[in-house]
Amino acid sequence: EAQVTQNPRYLITVTGKKLTVTCSQNMNHEYMSWYRQDPGLGLRQIYYSMNVEVTDKGDVPEGYKVSRKEKRNFPLILESPSPNQTSLYFCASSPTPFQGAADTQYFGPGTRLTVL
Amino acid sequence: AQKVTQAQTEISVVEKEDVTLDCVYETRDTTYYLFWYKQPPSGELVFLIRRNSFDEQNEISGRYSWNFQKSTSSFNFTITASQVVDSAVYFCALSDLISSGSARQLTFGSGTQLTVLP
Numbered sequence: 001e002a003q004v005t006q007n008p009r010y011l012i013t014v015t016g017k018k019l020t021v022t023c024s025q026n027m028n029h030e031y032m033s034w035y036r037q038d039p040g041l042g043l044r045q046i047y048y049s050m051n052v053e054v055t056d057k058g059d060v061p062e063g064y065k066v067s068r069k070e071k072r073n074f075p076l077i078l079e080s081p082s083p084n085q086t087s088l089y090f091c092a093s094s095p096t097p098f099q100g101a102a103d104t105q106y107f108g109p110g111t112r113l114t115v116l
Numbered sequence: 117a118q119k120v121t122q123a124q125t126e127i128s129v130v131e132k133e134d135v136t137l138d139c140v141y142e143t144r145d146t147t148y149y150l151f152w153y154k155q156p157p158s159g160e161l162v163f164l165i166r167r168n169s170f171d172e173q174n175e176i177s178g179r180y181s182w183n184f185q186k187s188t189s190s191f192n193f194t195i196t197a198s199q200v201v202d203s204a205v206y207f208c209a210l211s212d213l214i215s216s217g218s219a220r221q222l223t224f225g226s227g228t229q230l231t232v233l234p
Contacts, residue, residue, distance in 0.1 A: 033222075040125075042207055042224035050219060058221070090161065102149045102211040102220045107161040 002027045004108035006091050012114045013081055021076045021111050023091030031094045031103070032074040033058070034066065036087040037110075043090065049074055050098065081115040088112050119143065120210050122225035129198055130233050137193045137228045139208030145169070149211040150184065150191045155227070156204040164206075167191065198232045205229050 004025045013019055025032065033048040035058075045058030049068040063085055065077040074093075078085060089111045094103035121140045129135045141150065152164040165175065167184055175182045179196045195202055208225040 035224075040226055042120075042122075042226040043209075044224070045221060048219070056219065059223075088159070098219060102222075104151075104163055104166050105222065110159050110161075112159075 002106070004091055004093055004106050006089075006108040006111050008111060009109060010112050012116065014116050015082055016080050019078050019081060019113075021078075021089060021091075021113070023074045023076065023108060024072050025074075025093040025106065026072065027093060027095070027106065028071065029093035029095050029106070030071070031096060032068065033092045033105070034064070034074070034076050035090045035092065036060065036085075037090065038087050046076070046089075078113075081113075083115050086113060086115045119212075119223045120208055120225035122206075122208055122228050124228045125226070126229045126231070128231045128233060131200060132197050134194060134196050135198050135230065135232075137195075137206050137208075137230065139191045139193065139225060141189050141191065141208070141210045143189075143210060143212040145212040151207075151209040151211070151222075152182065152191075152193050153207045153209065153224075154204045155207065161207075164193075195230075198230075200232050200234050203230060203232045 007022045030051050034046040035043040037043045044060045046064050047066040049055045052068055052071050055066050055068055068074055091108040092105040094105045119142050148169045150167045154162040172184050181194045183192045205227045207227045211220050211222045214221045
């Protein structure tokens with residue numbers, strides 16, 4: 001089954017404790033992206049990647065890191081989480097690199113993160 | 117300036133009523149793409165429709181229809197004969213070029229919470 005998976009689905013952590021949210025897709029998609037969803041703000045892009053080893057900042061990259069060492073995986077790293085990073089996070093993928101954000105994106109199920 | 121505006125934060129209707137969700141966008145691109153996504157209470161994002169800027173034909177899919185008007189920069193979504201299962205948050209989104217022109221970005225509106233009462 002074609003899908004985007006994220007782990008963990010739920011996470012409660014404390015300020016400053018490094019964490020990684022994994023994202024994996026099995027569709028051989030070039031483009032992958034991370035979004036955060038906050039009430040009243042919709043989804044905002046954190047980082048995106050058009051190909052292996054190619055990543056770029058989205059609208060709200062501060063406090064986050066990503067890596068794209070393999071085509072299928074695009075982990076989101078919070079090196080020192082803070083309470084303002086409490087949010088619902090979505091990973092997404094789409095087939096083409098440059099047009100990635102214009103393609104229909106396949107979204108993961110979401111990761112609900114709480115930082116105390 | 118907000119690029120995608122969904123002015124209706126919450127809408128409540130009674131089952132079988134028709135309801136229209138508004139979406140107004142802003143872009144300088146001549147080639148852009150518009151989307152609608154549904155987020156039911158379970159939280160996942162469900163793709164509903166994708167339209168490019170050159171296709172202004174309205175589209176109908178069952179009880180769902182979309183009205184794309186470039187002249188008013190709007191891409192409105194109508195649900196006919198609403199059902200309780202339509203209760204969800206609906207997001208409109210715009211894909212256009214970033215300022216450098218090197219990639220496209222996807223910008224979401226803030227969403228409209230639709231509640232359909234039995």
